[in-house]
Structures are given as structure tokens and as C-alpha cells.
Amino acid sequence: MEDEVDAEILEPFELNFSDLLILSSSTMNSSSSSSSSISKEEKERLESITRTIMETLGPTGLGLLTITGVPKASDLRQTLLPLARKLALLNNEDRRRILKEHGLGSDVSLKNPDRSVSSFSMQLKYAQSQSSDQGGDSLGGQLDDLNADSFHEFMDDEFRNLGKTFKELGVCMMELGLQLARICDRFFGGKEIEQSILDSSMAKGRLIHYHSCLENIILKGAEKRKGSRKMLVSHPLSCHNSPGNRVSPMPHEGLNMETCPIAAKTCPTSLSNLWQQWHYDYGIFTILTAPMFISACHQPNTEAKDDGFWKSPEQKHLPSGHTYLQIFDSNKNKVFVVRSRPDCFLIQVGESADIISRGKLHSTLHSVSKPVNLKNLSRETFVVFLQPAWDKTFSVSHYPKESSTLNGQCSNKEMNSSSILHRPEQETSKIYQKIFEIIPPLSSRLKDGMTFAEFSRETTKQYYGSSGIQSNR
Incomplete structure (x- = not known):
């Protein structure tokens, strides 16, 4: 297709x-004083890791x-992520309750019913991190509760630990972001990044x-049957509503790159086959779990498909390591498809x-693509967004001129030498030009002295407002 380009595989x-x-x-x-107890070899190893972190970010x-x-994060992920699909496919009244x-x-x-994404959010407070590990409210105790035999007996029981697991995993991810901010600050010789996160006192989990x-198709059909209190997942094309058919992903090793419809070395990317547009x-920081993939079952007694993804109606498979997260490398003008292990957390710079x-630090231009040949595959993930306090004031007047690294396209005239104006090179292919056409330039969204609240409102307006660049996409 005219708007496609081969994407390379990235293992972060x-x-x-x-x-x-x-x-x-x-x-x-x-x-x-404790630093003197670290051996010379260990110090060199840790310093090398720090340099790699800063080069990467x-x-x-x-x-x-x-x-x-x-520790224990993988168990929390296994518990929480399948609930995203279950919530999305409930009727509106039960889900709201x-x-x-x-x-x-x-x-x-x-x-x-035409939505491609269902998102469930909560504000997470940093104070929660101080109480989550105290008393009997341990991760182990929580997982014991989640493994109760009655977990799937009734709808409310199925979701009874939803909020608790959401907070537990969210606080864990918040701590990862704070620790990474501390490393960055120490490397730069300051405390502004970590303090900016702490000053906000909360983060958003999604x-x-x-x-x-x-x-x-199921959602649209159910919309015509308003008033029914049945869960949408009882549709005949679904196979996990009966007792014993718990939603669960297949193990990571269920597929290899040879059996996956995505080519092992390249993968086409476009602007039309996306779950989430470029932004x-x-x-x-944005902290994400590695995504979980769930395949809706075919009708009963369906034989294994030629593509190897369904050996029986009950099985769900995870494409080998692929997250379907796409990253644009502004230094090379290339799109990369991110691959990671299921137990990984991904952290992006905002x-x-x-x-x-x-x-x-270099902000990440990214999107989420849809599987080309897998119409029945859904994607589940949990994200925590760390942000500054709403009244945090941004200054761009001291942006160093030498930091203009985005393809050398930045200028003082455009945005005080900011490295993140998001402008492509003249020689980039058509797909890259189209990507940048749907990204509102930072120079149009950020002014010197603007607060984070003002910046976020202007950014949301220019992306998704009534006259925003992506308002109708």
C-alpha cells in the first residue's frame, strides 16, 4: 500500500x-559512606549500566x-489484565455499577459501539505506596484471595479484587518511575525530575x-438489544463465560516467529491499521505492562486454523514477544516494532x-498497531502516567541550542532551540511525512512560562478537540 513502510524489530x-x-x-x-563498600568491578558495572540508561533515554x-x-508483578499482571476485556464486554449498566x-x-x-478501545482509569496517590506493604495487606495475601474457588461463580465475585489489584500494581509501577527519575537526576546533577513527580502527589492509572x-461486531449487535442484562461475553463467538473457561493467555512460548503472521524481520506499518494513532x-514517564493478547474463540467444534493460532476453541495465544507498540526513531527516520518478554515493564519518556x-531526555513518538491477519485478537494492558504538578511552570528560554537533535530541524525562531519540535526531514518517505502531519508541533502547544495544566489542555485540544488534528481519526 502507498502509506505502508517496513518496520524493524526493536528489543529495548x-x-x-x-x-x-x-x-x-x-x-x-x-x-x-556505604559507597566505599562497593568493589571497583561492581562500580564499573553499575556506571556502565547508568550510561546505557541515559543513552537509551x-x-x-x-x-x-x-x-x-x-517481584510479584507478573502475578498481578496475570490477574488484572484479563479483567479489561471482561469489563469492556459487559453491558453498560453492570459495567457502570x-x-x-x-x-x-x-x-x-x-x-x-464503534470504539476500538475501552479504557478504565483511576487516580493513584503516592500515599498509597506507604501503606500497601504494611500489616496483613501483602501481595501474597491478595493473590491468595484472587485464587479463591468462587472467583468465577458470580459476576461481582469475578471483579471483587479489581480496585485492590489496580492500586497494588499501579503503586508498584509508580515506584519504578520514581526510581528511574532518581537515576536520571543523579546523572544530571539535580533533583527536578523526581521532585516534579512527587509534587504532583498522584498519577493516573489506566x-x-x-x-x-x-x-x-458483538458490541454493535448488543447495542440493538438494549435492556438485556446478559454479559456480552455470552455471545456464541465467545468461549469463556461458562465455569472453568477462565480468560487466560497462552504461555509466551506458544508461538515462534516462523508461525506468526508478522514477519520475523520486518512488519508493515501504516496510519490506517492502528488501535492508537501516533502521538x-x-x-x-509512562509505565506500561507488557500487553496480554486474548483470542476470541470460534464457534464450537471449530478445527485448528491454518495460521496456527487456534489448536482448540479454548486456547489463547500470544504472538512471540510482539507488543504491537510502534516507536518512531527520529535520528534514523525509522519505525520500530517493539518486542519484549511478558514479565517486562516498559517505560517511555514523555x-x-x-x-x-x-x-x-528524549520523548517517545509512538502508536499501537493492529495485527494484520488476526481479526479475533484483542490486546490488554495497564498503564501508569507520571506527571508534574498541575501548577508546575515550564521554562524553554534556557533550552541549549546543541540539544536540537530531532533530525537537525529545530531552530531558535521556532521554539527556542527545543529538541522536540517534532519536524521530519525533507527526505523522509511519505509515511513519515504523514505521521508528522498528524502531530501538532510542540511550538504551537507550549509557551515559555506555561503551567503543566495549561500545556496539557492545549495539547489535548490540538490533538483531539473539535478542530484538533486527530479529532476525526
């Missing part, structure tokens, strides 16, 4: 959780890394279900971090 730098803890601790402070990197080995009971809302119109094409996040660090 993996930071082990144990190293994250050490690098963000006072032990790594050169003035700390800096102007020459992609603004994206992964964190592995976070359950969301209210657990303190969740939504920032998309859940009554729109549980997201990306609808398969089949589910959109920058405007906060500081525009606020780019601004606060004066270009030392």
Missing part, C-alpha cells in the same frame, strides 16, 4: 529490577527501556482493552520530562 534495553534498586539508592551517592536514543525481575464500586471511571465513551474486530505522551531536563 532491559534493566534488571535489582540494579534499578541499587542505582536509585543512596549507596550510589559518591558522598555516601537521551537525545540519541528512543526514549524507551524495559525493567525485568520485579462495577466501576463505581471500585472507584474507577473512564476517559472514553463506553456507550459507543486499564486498557483494545477491541478485536469480532468484538466490535507523544505529555507527562514525565514531553514534560524532555522539557524539564532541557533536552537531556
Whole structure:
């Protein structure tokens, strides 16, 4: 197609959780007495990791890394992510009641049967992190509750730990972002990034279900049958409503790249086959779970498909390592498809971090693509957005001229030498030009002295407002 281009596979730098803890601790402070107890070899190893982190998140990197080995997080992910699909496919009345009971809302119109995404959100407070590990409210105890035999017996039981698990995993992810901010600040010689996050006192958590094409058909059909109190997942094309048919992903090793419709080396990207259009996040850090993929079952007794994705109606498979997250590399003018392991957390740099660090951190231009040949595959993920306080004031007047790294296209005249004006090179292919045509330039959204609240409103307006660039997309 005219608007497609081959995307390369990206396996981001993996930071082990144990190293994250050490690098963000006072032990790594050169003035700390405990730093002298670290061997020379260990110091060199940790310093090398720090340099890699900053190169990955800096102007020459992609603004994206992964964190592995976070204790108990994988169990929480396994519990929470399938609930995104279950919530999305409930009728409006039951979903509204359950969301209210657990303190969740939504920032998309859940009554729109044409929606491609269902999002369930909650404000997470940093104070929660101080109480989550005290008393008997441990992660282990929570998981014991979630494994109760009656988990699937009634609808309310199915969601009874929704809010608790949401907060537990959200607080864990908030801590990862704070620790990474501490490492960045220490490398830069300041405390502004971490303090900007702490000053906000809260973050936004978002549980997201990306609808398969089949589910959109089900939603539209159910819209015609308003008044029914049956869950939409009881549709004959679904196979997990009966007891014992719990929604669960197949193990990561269920497929290899040879059996996956996505080519092992390249993958076509376009502007028309996307779950989420190209954009920058405007906060500081965006922390994401590796996505979970769930395949809607075919009608009973359907034999295995030639594509290898369904060996039986009950099985769900995860494409081998693919997240369907796409990253645009402004240094190389290339699109990368991100691949990661299921137990990884992904952390992306947002525009606020780019601004606060004066270009030392590089915001990530990204989108989420749809599987080309898998119409029945849905995508589940959980995201936490770390942002500055609403009254945080941005200054761009001291942006260093040498930080203009986005293809050398920035200028003082446009935006005080900001490295994040989001302008493509003249020689980029048509797909890249189209990507930048739907991204409102930072120079039109950010003015010197603007607060974060003003910046976020202007950004939302220019992306999705009535006259926004992506308002009708």
C-alpha cells in the first residue's frame, strides 16, 4: 500500500529490577559512606549500566527501556489484565455499577459501539505506596484471595479484587518511575525530575482493552438489544463465560516467529491499521505492562486454523514477544516494532520530562498497531502516567541550542532551540511525512512560562478537540 513502510524489530534495553534498586539508592551517592563498600568491578558495572540508561533515554536514543525481575508483578499482571476485556464486554449498566464500586471511571465513551478501545482509569496517590506493604495487606495475601474457588461463580465475585489489584500494581509501577527519575537526576546533577513527580502527589492509572474486530461486531449487535442484562461475553463467538473457561493467555512460548503472521524481520506499518494513532505522551514517564493478547474463540467444534493460532476453541495465544507498540526513531527516520518478554515493564519518556531536563531526555513518538491477519485478537494492558504538578511552570528560554537533535530541524525562531519540535526531514518517505502531519508541533502547544495544566489542555485540544488534528481519526 502507498502509506505502508517496513518496520524493524526493536528489543529495548532491559534493566534488571535489582540494579534499578541499587542505582536509585543512596549507596550510589559518591558522598555516601556505604559507597566505599562497593568493589571497583561492581562500580564499573553499575556506571556502565547508568550510561546505557541515559543513552537509551537521551537525545540519541528512543526514549524507551524495559525493567525485568520485579517481584510479584507478573502475578498481578496475570490477574488484572484479563479483567479489561471482561469489563469492556459487559453491558453498560453492570459495567457502570462495577466501576463505581471500585472507584474507577473512564476517559472514553463506553456507550459507543464503534470504539476500538475501552479504557478504565483511576487516580493513584503516592500515599498509597506507604501503606500497601504494611500489616496483613501483602501481595501474597491478595493473590491468595484472587485464587479463591468462587472467583468465577458470580459476576461481582469475578471483579471483587479489581480496585485492590489496580492500586497494588499501579503503586508498584509508580515506584519504578520514581526510581528511574532518581537515576536520571543523579546523572544530571539535580533533583527536578523526581521532585516534579512527587509534587504532583498522584498519577493516573489506566486499564486498557483494545477491541478485536469480532468484538466490535458483538458490541454493535448488543447495542440493538438494549435492556438485556446478559454479559456480552455470552455471545456464541465467545468461549469463556461458562465455569472453568477462565480468560487466560497462552504461555509466551506458544508461538515462534516462523508461525506468526508478522514477519520475523520486518512488519508493515501504516496510519490506517492502528488501535492508537501516533502521538507523544505529555507527562514525565509512562509505565506500561507488557500487553496480554486474548483470542476470541470460534464457534464450537471449530478445527485448528491454518495460521496456527487456534489448536482448540479454548486456547489463547500470544504472538512471540510482539507488543504491537510502534516507536518512531527520529535520528534514523525509522519505525520500530517493539518486542519484549511478558514479565517486562516498559517505560517511555514523555514531553514534560524532555522539557524539564532541557533536552537531556528524549520523548517517545509512538502508536499501537493492529495485527494484520488476526481479526479475533484483542490486546490488554495497564498503564501508569507520571506527571508534574498541575501548577508546575515550564521554562524553554534556557533550552541549549546543541540539544536540537530531532533530525537537525529545530531552530531558535521556532521554539527556542527545543529538541522536540517534532519536524521530519525533507527526505523522509511519505509515511513519515504523514505521521508528522498528524502531530501538532510542540511550538504551537507550549509557551515559555506555561503551567503543566495549561500545556496539557492545549495539547489535548490540538490533538483531539473539535478542530484538533486527530479529532476525526
